[in-house]
Amino acid sequence: MNTGSTAPPIDDYILGVDDAELHRLGLQHRIWSRHAMDAWERIGVGPGQTVLDIGCGPGFATIDLAMMAGPGGKVIAVDGSENFIQHLQARARLEGLENIDARIGDAQKLDLAPGSVDRAWARWVLCFVENPEAVVAGTAKALKPGGAFAVFDYFNYTAVTLAPRSEIFTRIVQATAKSWTDSGGDPDLAGRLPAMMAAHGLEVRAIRPIVRTARPGSLLWRWPESFFLNWTPKLVAKGVITQDEHNAFHEEWAKRSKDPNSFLCTPPVLEVIGFKPGA
Numbered sequence: 001m002n003t004g005s006t007a008p009p010i011d012d013y014i015l016g017v018d019d020a021e022l023h024r025l026g027l028q029h030r031i032w033s034r035h036a037m038d039a040w041e042r043i044g045v046g047p048g049q050t051v052l053d054i055g056c057g058p059g060f061a062t063i064d065l066a067m068m069a070g071p072g073g074k075v076i077a078v079d080g081s082e083n084f085i086q087h088l089q090a091r092a093r094l095e096g097l098e099n100i101d102a103r104i105g106d107a108q109k110l111d112l113a114p115g116s117v118d119r120a121w122a123r124w125v126l127c128f129v130e131n132p133e134a135v136v137a138g139t140a141k142a143l144k145p146g147g148a149f150a151v152f153d154y155f156n157y158t159a160v161t162l163a164p165r166s167e168i169f170t171r172i173v174q175a176t177a178k179s180w181t182d183s184g185g186d187p188d189l190a191g192r193l194p195a196m197m198a199a200h201g202l203e204v205r206a207i208r209p210i211v212r213t214a215r216p217g218s219l220l221w222r223w224p225e226s227f228f229l230n231w232t233p234k235l236v237a238k239g240v241i242t243q244d245e246h247n248a249f250h251e252e253w254a255k256r257s258k259d260p261n262s263f264l265c266t267p268p269v270l271e272v273i274g275f276k277p278g279a
């Protein structure tokens, strides 16, 4: 395993890079791994390939991709967080995986040899960076002819709904989207992605929405729960919501968690797949 850390860490990722966020990302990967696996099959991730995991976080998907690439292939995993990259390196050692090149770096400044990557993957990263087009440009350049780039990202994030509707839930979602936009991100990012891919020479072959319904008591219900438990105190600290709104939200969430007739429609995720012509 290459442990090369090529750049200073990026500390301003809006959701934070602490251990609570790291554990949330682990739960999130388990809940979404079936969908990721489908996408990887569609783009043909396989043995012997060089796979790029952009904004890999603690590397929960990276580990799966490294197993798919096998000893004859490798995963280049890039993230801005030192804590997350160190976690990935420790996990790789534990799993006996020697084909992961984990790097601290800025996804907007990918510095990879042109035509050196077979497959690329970015999940919930482009919506957080100020210049997503730079990520797409760097990835398109790094792909080999015939290579593919699969992205999972949000479109129309504020469509996430607690049913029956809840005023305080809607308020927290609007505050989330605002603070995200204020920090340079885009809760609607995936809507701009096909144009960005096309501008950098990728042929967009799929745009597929994924919306799921979470019911109290299910594993999927724990996805929004773990997000909001971690996130709403940060919204209070940022001055975006009041402590009273935070408390009202948590009361409402606790009540809904015991109501079998409540459900939540997840924020729409778009799977966008672009291929580089040639080969």
Ligand SMILES: C[S@@+](CC[C@H](N)C(=O)[O-])C[C@H]1O[C@@H](n2cnc3c(N)ncnc32)[C@H](O)[C@@H]1O
Residues within 6 Å of the ligand: 010, 013, 017, 025, 029, 054, 055, 056, 057, 058, 059, 060, 061, 078, 079, 080, 081, 084, 105, 106, 107, 108, 122, 123, 124, 125, 128, 129
């Ligand atoms: C929601 S997490 C997703 C992590 C991972 N892709 C996954 O699906 O589990 C977003 C990740 O993007 C990383 N990130 C944000 N801005 C970045 C940047 N400019 N360059 C590299 N990584 C960045 C964060 O550190 C974080 O790990």
